[in-house]
Amino acid sequence: MFDIMGMMGKVKEAQAKIKEVQSQLVHLTAEGESGAGMVKVKVNGERKVMTIEMDDSLVTKDDKEMLTDLIVAATNKAMEAIDVKIKAKMKSATDGMLPNIPGMDFGNMFG
Template identity: 50%
Template sequence: MFDMLGMMNKVKEMQAKMKVAQDNLKHITVTAEAGAGMVKATASGDRRLLKIEVDETLMNPNDREMLSDLVVAAVNKALDEAGEKGKEELKKQTEGMIPNIPGLDLSGFGL
């Protein structure tokens, strides 16, 4: 027999754990670089840009376009890596709670 109350409690438990896991993402940080380390970008697991570091040698008005390209590259790498780490953390926090059902799309939950 189907236990509706038990199922509802499992759903509430899963929602609470997902909320905690999502809140923890802001504490995960990733730093990526471009231009052999001349530009570094740091992002959090919830895909927020936290910091940009630029080597002083790039502070030349003649190198504006190169600086812009390197900043974009470093930021994109940091956000991609932060997103991956965030997904890993969410999966780790919710492991065993969500059944592995073929075709079940959980992308809306950040998984």
């Protein structure tokens, strides 16, 4: 028989663990680069850009459009990388706590 009270206890436990992990996401970082490393962007687990580094050779008036494209590409790669890390951290924090119910994907609850 299905134990609803037991499941509710697990859900509350998982919620507490999720809040704890979310408070630690600021310390999680990821980096994306483009232009063979000429532009690098670092983001944190709160999906905020922390730093942007670029090769000195890019900072000219004529290369402004290319530089903009490289920054966008590096930022997008960093955001994709941090999303993977956030999901992995959340999954490991709640692994085994929530029941495996066919058709229910709890993995998407975390970002």
